[in-house]
Amino acid sequence: MKKLSFLVGLFVFVVLFSLAVSAQVSSFSLQPFLSGLSSPLLITNAKDGTKRLFVVQQGGIIKVVQPGSTVPTDFLNISSKVVAGGEQGLLGLTFHPQFSTNGYFFVNYTRFGDGATVIARYKTIDASDALGDPNSERILLVIPQPFSNHNGGMIEFGPDGNLYIGMGDGGAANDPGNRAQNINELLGKFLRITPDVSGNNTALAYTVPADNPYVGVDGADEIYAIGFRNPFRWSFDRGGTRQLWAGDVGQGLLEEVDIVTKGGNYGWRIMEGTQCTPGVNPNCTPPPGHIPPVFEYFNANSPRCSVTGGYVYRGTRGTLPLGAYIYGDYCTGEILMWNNNQQILLQDTTRNIPSFGEDEDGELYVVGLGGTVDKIVNTSLRAKANADFDGDGKTDISVFRPSDGVWYILNSSNNSIRNQQFGANGDIPAPEDYDGDNITDIGVFRPSNGTWYFIKSRDNTFSGVPFGQSGDIPVAGDYDGDQKADFVVFRPSDGVWYRLNSSDNVFSAVKFGANDDKPVAGDYDGDGKYDVAVWRPSDGIWYRLNSSDGSFAAVHFGANGDVPTPGDFDGDLKIDQAVFRPSDGIWYILRSTSGTFQGTQFGASTDVPVVGDYDGDGKDDIAVFRPSNGTWYVLQSASGFTGALFGQNGDLPAPAYDKP
16 A cells, blocks of 8 residues: 655665566466456455455455356445545455355454454355355454554464454554554554354454463463564465465565564564664664565665565466465556565556455466456466467467378478378377477377377377277366376267376266267366366257366357367457357357357368467467368468468368367
């Protein structure tokens, strides 16, 4: 949040931490997720397996977003209790570790009337946990606020099951009441308590962990750590040693990020980061036991003004380096990464950023106070084109010739032609990224012995894996989210999908589909994992089993005689339902982003659809291979029509087998 004052002047300083700001990371991108919100301050999840996301609005309303949806609905409205504006409002939300069974969740808000901080417990209306009950409030703590700013706001359950509360110093400049260093006050501290969830409202609202550092000291039982100015946004690392990373908003000199430990003193008001506070600490003596920040950055003479603490990235999609800390500056809208002791600029936005957020898969989101939420995505993953044998993010024109068992590949990176003897007549092409290097590997499935053969592009080694039998349809893809293709077959005779995970070699079998169904597996729900899916020609319906939450979906799109051609045609990281109709040469596409329908005339009745991202813009292109003349016709989403003569009658085009 914006601070009240700034120091003016030039500062000569020695950089105590490596703060080199690099150029923007080219693979980083923001994907619009929500818009039209009213002063959103936080997005979080309930850790209950539902994959729902919850948005805290400053005015006192919590919204909920169901998986696969971008339309939020009300979860709780306590706006009548809340004073909102500036640094006041509904500021924090967290869910009890047993929320799925007890329905308890907790909020931090600024109380209407006196501006005090209230930490309160609420409960959902029924066992479905679909709505919060505004009449179920039980107040745990009320902390008077001497000023309207520096209220802190974040609350979260730690790995020990206790509730942590970040409190600002009470406001104004230079902490005039010296509250952050006074252990007889709760302001300027991290607090730790154990809320009551017994259901007995005559019991104590909370107890204090016996190992809190000041248990028994008057007014200090709840204190976990001291010396903070305004730890507005902070989080626990969901991996590693589960450390608590906190962004503590500075005054007019430095913004700092701390790793908070029990009993620690983080310096304010005596220290601002690693520097002595002017006018407060003329002797420049740190307080006893002072713990300096992990890193800091200057806001003096800079548009930067207020650190927004974020999250250590532990997501399943490989969007960012594992273990990197993602944070930002509220005023500049910069999104930054601390990794390998370097501060790296990911993107400079026009947003005021009050918060980041994390979903159940560990993927991260950016909240804009103006009403938006964006998801952080990796454009290199979005550009992971099918049949990309040279790793340039573009689909290569390529064929497997059964008559001689040779693969012919026209590399899009340099227009060179690669010939590779691999496979035999009767093999089914199965090119996929089996080694996780973002390059498609040449591969085949041999029905005669139920074996997969492939060459790893990473080191050119050959492998063979027995998995399947004659009559199976190979449907390799990344079903477990480890960025490597899993060995998967669909068996029409029994309608069962058999899968061998690349991540842990675990075998699974799922009955889904019927004889004559066409497998159309792909990531339809955008969670980075393939969903089991089939298209049924007899009724033109797409049936799928979402990997994100196990839910079932059925969409009528297409007619008997159509060829299913799924792909990400709108670049939103979700597969769109699409068909090519040979009878009229028209492509019909149902876009997942907007739900809009599109028909495009492109191709002839004997053409083979070869969907792929040929121009590398992160969107799949409409394309066909015409066996009669060995020509490829491509309608590029970025640059229009192109064609190439490559192949002959009888060839099997690789992009048709390596999809979506």
